[in-house]
Amino acid sequence: MDQLFCETLRVLEAALENLEQRVPKPQRKAFKDGFVFRYVEQSAQQAIIQKLARVVSGLHAAQILLERGFVQEQAALQRMLDEFEEDITFLVYALTVDELTSLHREYLSAFYEEEFVNPDDPIGSTQKRPMVPRRKIRAYIACVEAHLGGGTELNPSCGIELSRTLSKTYSGFVHAASPQIMDMYQGCPPRFHVSGMLGMSLIEEHRADLWNYFYRGILSFIFAAKAFGGEALVASLFHYRDEFERRSGTNYGAWARGQT
Numbered sequence: 001m002d003q004l005f006c007e008t009l010r011v012l013e014a015a016l017e018n019l020e021q022r023v024p025k026p027q028r029k030a031f032k033d034g035f036v037f038r039y040v041e042q043s044a045q046q047a048i049i050q051k052l053a054r055v056v057s058g059l060h061a062a063q064i065l066l067e068r069g070f071v072q073e074q075a076a077l078q079r080m081l082d083e084f085e086e087d088i089t090f091l092v093y094a095l096t097v098d099e100l101t102s103l104h105r106e107y108l109s110a111f112y113e114e115e116f117v118n119p120d121d122p123i124g125s126t127q128k129r130p131m132v133p134r135r136k137i138r139a140y141i142a143c144v145e146a147h148l149g150g151g152t153e154l155n156p157s158c159g160i161e162l163s164r165t166l167s168k169t170y171s172g173f174v175h176a177a178s179p180q181i182m183d184m185y186q187g188c189p190p191r192f193h194v195s196g197m198l199g200m201s202l203i204e205e206h207r208a209d210l211w212n213y214f215y216r217g218i219l220s221f222i223f224a225a226k227a228f229g230g231e232a233l234v235a236s237l238f239h240y241r242d243e244f245e246r247r248s249g250t251n252y253g254a255w256a257r258g259q260t
Helices: 002-020 044-067 071-096 102-112 134-148 160-174 178-184 202-227 231-248 252-258
Strands: 027-031 034-038
Touching: 002 044, 002 202, 002 231, 044 071, 044 102, 044 202, 071 102, 071 134, 071 160, 071 178, 071 202, 102 134, 160 178, 202 231
Parallel strands: none
Antiparallel strands: 027 034
16 A cells, blocks of 8 residues: 555656646745745636645655654644645636635635735734635535535545534544544553554554545546646546556445446
8 A cells, every 4th residue: 555655646746747837837036035936826726736736745744654653643634635625626616617706716815825024024924814714615615516416526525514524533633632642542551652653553544544535635636637627637647546446445436426
């Protein structure tokens, strides 16, 4: 499975590079004594590219954490991946089956807002990023999927209740709730395993959980590629999705197709 994860990351990195070529490139912008790169156009497509970059980076990091036995931190990172993929779905729907609504414009305005209005005075920054509530993003996704007749096999976040439940579960790892922390208390004699949990029974459970995030990562890229009009890339990623299922001994795609 670890070898398959590494191969999947290479596939997704190549797909990201392909999609990057379809939007105007970031430009240099003066910052303090140097410069930073920024997307000048601040489009929805460019936001999707950035979110996809974080998906790939997050999957890399989650795999590293699993290899070292830091499953608490892996689970916290998966909570972030949930939101990245929801954001991609939210933006892709606006480009494929709907249009950019006032909610999307509010989201993009907050997304592109600079952290420091005056980079020479970070303490005096007046930045108050008006984040769009997660419940509104999920409600929009659920509304579109209801209009589509229950969603499609490509959708990486199937249903508002499922998204909410996943979020609450993994929030326990992000905010260090007691039940999640006590997963670290194991062994004979039992103790808190603070340097990783290699050898513990939870490792395989979290490895199986990470498979789900890699699979959903593939779906997010297929979904995004369709929004960019990359039909050849869509076909290639569909083929890889089937290969991923075959080599991991799963048939999730067939199950999903049977539900639509």
